[in-house]
Amino acid sequence: MRLAEAGHSVCVLEAGPKDSSPYIHIPAGYIKNIFNPRLIWDFKSEPNPATGNRKLTLTQGRVLGGSGSINGMVYNRGQQADFDGWAERGNPGWRYEEVLPYFKKAETRIGVGDDRYRGRGGPLPVTDPVHSSPLCDLFIEAVKSLGYPHVPDHNAETQDGVGPWQFTIDSRGHIMRRMSAAQAYLRPAVKSGRVNVRTDSPAICVLLEGRRAVGVRYRAGGTGAPEREVRARHEVIVSAGALNTPRLLQISGIGPGEHLQAIGVDVIANLPGVGANLCDHYNLRVAAKVKSVTTINERGRGLPLLWEITKYFAGRPSILSMGPVPMRFFFRSDASLPTPDLQVSFTPGSYQEGLPGLLDHYPGMTLGGHKQRPESRGYVKAQSKNIDIDPVIQPNYLATESDQRAIVAVVKMARAVLQARPFAEHYVDEVFPGNDVRTDDEILDFARQRGGTVYHHNGTARMGPDSDPMAVVDARLRVRGVTGLRVADASVMPAPISGPTNASAIMIGEKAADMILQDAAQP
Incomplete structure (x- = not known):
């Protein structure tokens, strides 16, 4: 919603159906x-x-x-000390x-x-x-x-x-x-005409040209449905949750190099922290x-x-x-x-x-x-490039x-x-x-x-400074070693919060939108 309010166009890929169940x-x-x-x-x-x-x-x-x-x-939201602890780990702004x-x-x-x-x-x-x-x-x-x-x-x-x-x-x-995030944020954004939502469209991989993310390949429907691509003018943002985000990064070539090679994935960015720290x-x-x-x-x-x-x-x-x-x-x-x-x-x-x-x-x-x-x-580890095989x-x-x-x-x-x-x-x-x-x-x-x-999974693409060898994203949620790619969900939490993850995940989304707009305004 925040990106659409600022005049940007956004394509949202949702692996599941519309939220039409009563x-x-x-x-x-x-x-x-x-x-x-x-x-x-x-x-x-x-x-x-x-x-x-x-x-x-x-x-x-x-x-x-x-x-x-x-x-x-x-x-x-958790405790004040939770977020102060994130900053003390080398994450300015948190x-x-x-x-x-x-x-x-x-x-x-x-x-x-x-x-x-x-x-x-x-x-x-x-x-x-x-x-x-x-x-x-x-x-x-x-x-x-x-x-x-x-x-x-x-x-x-x-x-x-x-x-x-x-x-x-x-x-x-x-x-x-x-009131879900879809009701609170996505519905108003779609009405702006700048947001295109594609449901029943699970992501297969992030498209990379060299070390730059340029889009996403996805499947338009269930098993056997045709594969399609959507290209990003500016950035790709992964918000697939702490169990699916690391799997998607891994099958895209971003993760622990030895494991990626073992499942037949070409290594683009060797990041050992992808999938760790669950x-x-x-x-x-x-x-x-x-x-x-x-x-x-x-x-x-x-x-x-x-x-x-x-x-x-x-x-x-x-x-x-x-x-x-x-x-x-x-x-x-x-x-x-x-x-x-x-x-x-x-x-x-x-x-x-x-x-x-x-x-x-x-x-x-x-x-x-x-x-x-x-x-x-x-930990979370992809077993295969096939998204129908669970991690x-x-x-x-x-x-x-x-x-x-x-x-x-x-x-x-x-x-x-x-x-x-x-x-x-x-x-x-x-x-x-x-x-x-x-x-x-x-x-x-x-x-x-x-x-x-109680379904509070977090931490599998954790935020951290350059000195942290297991950090996956920096304090601006940018994936290390890849340009044009961010993660904005509970997987970036460097340490657990004192409570359920939903409120803090929404806060992360708000802050991510602000950082994306700030970076887009730079020459």
Whole structure:
């Protein structure tokens, strides 16, 4: 949108379909979206002994709007220290005070907020959750009873404490609707006449003439469809996500030279960091049965669900207006730490086997948590130049002792919250992991067998200075060793942020557009 506003023409290639599914636009439809093979890249991880030798599902959005069209809509910028840390790694222009204007530029904060931190005129509406259950209020009181403060806006001065999540949901109309990047940015840009969108058009490779990117070769449809090319007058911008961006660069000849040769790709730029440094949040849920209160489990099936649907389309509060996790809590595993390193999210409902999908048949509530800045790192490697063959993905979860201790600490805190005095009237019993999982070793073993991703993949084309041999892009997001090529998505994050990646990925897009326009204005 920003490039079109400045008078530039843009061609957008989307591997998946248009965002026409009604479930995309209904907030609670995320539970359908993330299992819809038409809308996702259904990647699987490599087995790893640290996570029970399981092949974990690592979903990415494959639809107009990307993962922002299928995700849980949480809007969390992370901590100020995250971005200051990026700058300290040798990335000028990425300190918190320098990226804050782009967060604000992107956002229309609906509701109370400190305008020193919050935007009021951007394309992306950000709202508070629907008040869905008295259990949400009890969650806040339970955390407060343990000595932690109530912090109503975690996207302002500090994360510390308990309060509501915020969501990319537009509450200004008759009904509440998801607001993806496609809705917020792409729709207005297309109306300008300067943006051409081609859906069902997966990229095959970046076209290079020598060491200059000049366009993209793509397939106009499914397997066997004809290949076409689109040429760029100025630049090619890759925004394929932290699992697909490194694969696309690799099959284009940009990546670890030895690996590219092994899969039959001519090496254009030997960048060993392409596909390295994969980071993700490894999450574990704690669920309990409750009594004397209605939860999403009962409201989400049968006649009660029909009533919730009726309320939603009548413009009244409904579980269909909800994101998956209305409440959150940030805390420290060690009081000496300068900022919170752990988080838990609260849902007034529970899922069978602790995984999103089918609701339990009894009233339940869930806390899910993870370490905010994990140390474990994995990789993404293309197996073939054929885009129908998935890459090899090894997240390497729980590879460090620190990450292992953190997941145990999350479970202990979740249990403390659920068993705190404010929940006493409603708490029945823990069902997941269960009362037979007590010691640290038992908790860690359970985490290895039953934990999973929350789809916050990042870092696989990391930003860094010339002195960093694993850096893929510079501080202006330009791919090293290649002109006319940038990356603008979560793969450029040099270190993980303290939260989901969506808000920061949109900030990266805003800042990238500014840098592109600045560079285009140079002689």
